[in-house]
Amino acid sequence: MTDLPLNPMPTSRHFLPENTLLLNAMSEGVYGFDLDGNAVFINPAAEQMTGWKSEELIGKNIHDCHHHSHADGSHYPQHDCPIYRTLHDAIPRQVSDDVFWRKDGSSFPVYYSSTPVYHQQKLVGVIAIFRDVSMQKHTEQSLRQALAQVQALSERLASENQYLLTELQGQQGALGLSGNSQPIKQLIQQINLVANTDSTVLICGENGTGKELVARSLHRLSHRKNQPMVSVNCAAFSSALLESELFGHEKGAFTGATARRKGRFELAHNGTLFLDEIAELSLSAQSKLLRVIQEQSFERVGSSETISVNIRLIAATHHDLAARVEQGLFRMDLYYRLNVFPITVPPLRERREDIPQLVSDLATSLGTKLGKKITKVSTKGLKKLQQYTWPGNVRELQNLIEREIILSPNGQLSFNTLPALVSAPSATTMLTMAEAEAAHIVTALNATHWRISGPQGAAAMLNMPASTLRSRMKKLAITR
Numbered sequence: 022m023t024d025l026p027l028n029p030m031p032t033s034r035h036f037l038p039e040n041t042l043l044l045n046a047m048s049e050g051v052y053g054f055d056l057d058g059n060a061v062f063i064n065p066a067a068e069q070m071t072g073w074k075s076e077e078l079i080g081k082n083i084h085d086c087h088h089h090s091h092a093d094g095s096h097y098p099q100h101d102c103p104i105y106r107t108l109h110d111a112i113p114r115q116v117s118d119d120v121f122w123r124k125d126g127s128s129f130p131v132y133y134s135s136t137p138v139y140h141q142q143k144l145v146g147v148i149a150i151f152r153d154v155s156m157q158k159h160t161e162q163s164l165r166q167a168l169a170q171v172q173a174l175s176e177r178l179a180s181e182n183q184y185l186l187t188e189l190q191g192q193q194g195a196l197g198l199s200g201n202s203q204p205i206k207q208l209i210q211q212i213n214l215v216a217n218t219d220s221t222v223l224i225c226g227e228n229g230t231g232k233e234l235v236a237r238s239l240h241r242l243s244h245r246k247n248q249p250m251v252s253v254n255c256a257a258f259s260s261a262l263l264e265s266e267l268f269g270h271e272k273g274a275f276t277g278a279t280a281r282r283k284g285r286f287e288l289a290h291n292g293t294l295f296l297d298e299i300a301e302l303s304l305s306a307q308s309k310l311l312r313v314i315q316e317q318s319f320e321r322v323g324s325s326e327t328i329s330v331n332i333r334l335i336a337a338t339h340h341d342l343a344a345r346v347e348q349g350l351f352r353m354d355l356y357y358r359l360n361v362f363p364i365t366v367p368p369l370r371e372r373r374e375d376i377p378q379l380v381s382d383l384a385t386s387l388g389t390k391l392g393k394k395i396t397k398v399s400t401k402g403l404k405k406l407q408q409y410t411w412p413g414n415v416r417e418l419q420n421l422i423e424r425e426i427i428l429s430p431n432g433q434l435s436f437n438t439l440p441a442l443v444s445a446p447s448a449t450t451m452l453t454m455a456e457a458e459a460a461h462i463v464t465a466l467n468a469t470h471w472r473i474s475g476p477q478g479a480a481a482m483l484n485m486p487a488s489t490l491r492s493r494m495k496k497l498a499i500t501r
């Protein structure tokens with residue numbers, strides 16, 4: 022019988038001899054080290070990653086073979102190596118910013134762990150498990166580069182946006198509202214008074230006077246300016262569609278509702294909701310709107326879940342809303358809810374002195390849009406513009422200037438091509454405003470064979486919606 026020492030010295034066989042099959046099958050590299058730091062076990066994955074064969078390394082100091090230098094090539098002393106530190110203090114470690122050197126002198130980034138191994142409660146060595154993380158590092162690097170590009174782009178966009186906003190403000194004055202007449206000054210004063218409150222504003226005025234521009238100014242001057250301003254043209258939707266447009270809908274709420282959709286109220290949360298052509302709301306939509314204004318909450322079409330929102334409401338109409346209340350077409354309670362702070366945008370014919378500045382500002386911005394530099398506007402032409410009644414207001418003037426710029430060969434606007442109806446009646450044949458307007462409408466009707474709507478109709482010629490033309494005809498008692 023051979024005498025066995027009381028505490029036999031552990032050998033490599035104590036390194037998991039039963040588990041070598043399992044270790045050999047692992048895709049991570051596995052090294053076993055004895056207490057001197059010499060290799061006692063190497064699996065095939067480690068061989069493949071480093072290029073060193075097991076038989077070339079067993080019994081040798083692995084640190085000297087492929088952990089001798091840092092990634093930058095500087096010396097890596099063995100006592101600094103986390104694996105060897107584990108051999109001495111038995112503390113497990115994980116490292117993700119190191120490299121291993123291959124037999125051929127190249128290196129690869131590794132993630133590794135060093136774990137102490139015990140036999141009969143005595144430390145006998147360390148197991149190091151490592152993975153080649155070149156791919157991950159490469160992907161990480163690409164992602165970092167992509168992120169840096171996205172950040173640079175978004176910074177550029179933000180500064181371009183800031184630049185464009187400044188340009189726009191420079192071109193059109195603080196509010197984008199050209200004009201210096203008393204009515205415009207009063208309008209700007211009202212805007213400044215109410216902009217930074219949460220009060221509902223009702224903007225009234227004829228078509229093309231600048232109601233939407235006023236709404237945008239109110240939003241831009243409010244504390245909500247960095248939140249969205251969401252616009253809805255109530256005349257553009259049928260009453261059924263308008264409800265889902267305003268309040269959103271659940272999937273399957275109606276035929277064609279193939280997905281859940283947020284409504285404009287939800288989209289405008291914390292911002293401003295601009296309801297244009299408010300008079301066109303159906304009575305059913307009016308009562309729903311009233312509830313939202315009262316409770317600041319609503320349900321999506323097809324849902325019973327109540328959604329709360331914080332919204333500043335601005336409404337606009339070219340109709341006389343009070344008259345529509347009298348006619349039973351508009352709910353009185355909603356009218357009072359909307360009419361908290363009414364603003365009336367004056368028609369262009371009541372502020373003709375603004376026409377020169379409007380022409381100058383509009384010609385500059387339209388010239389830029391059309392790629393033409395406008396150098397001159399004839400005084401005779403300007404006078405003609407100031408004598409016209411402008412039923413289509415600033416929009417009509419804008420369209421006229423655009424046409425004139427397109428037709429002008431030399432960057433000079435003379436307005437010679439204006440139809441006869443634009444020229445002023447002589448002093449002896451001076452008409453009242455209503456007479457002039459009626460005459461203008463009748464001329465357009467005659468020219469279109471009394472067709473009101475459609476692209477060949479008088480409304481299109483006058484740059485106004487057919488409904489507006491009909492109501493003007495009614496007001497001015499124009500019949501065929």
Ligand SMILES: Nc1ncnc2c1ncn2[C@@H]1O[C@H](COP(=O)(O)OP(=O)(O)OP(=O)(O)O)[C@@H](O)[C@H]1O
Nearest residue numbers: 197198199227228229230231232233234339415416
């Ligand atoms: N004071 C102004 N200064 C410069 N541009 C203006 C002014 N008023 C209106 N405009 C321009 O005229 C056009 C018509 O204005 P806007 O759409 O705001 O009118 P609106 O009253 O909302 O018209 P509608 O009732 O038809 O919706 C816009 O292009 C707008 O920028």
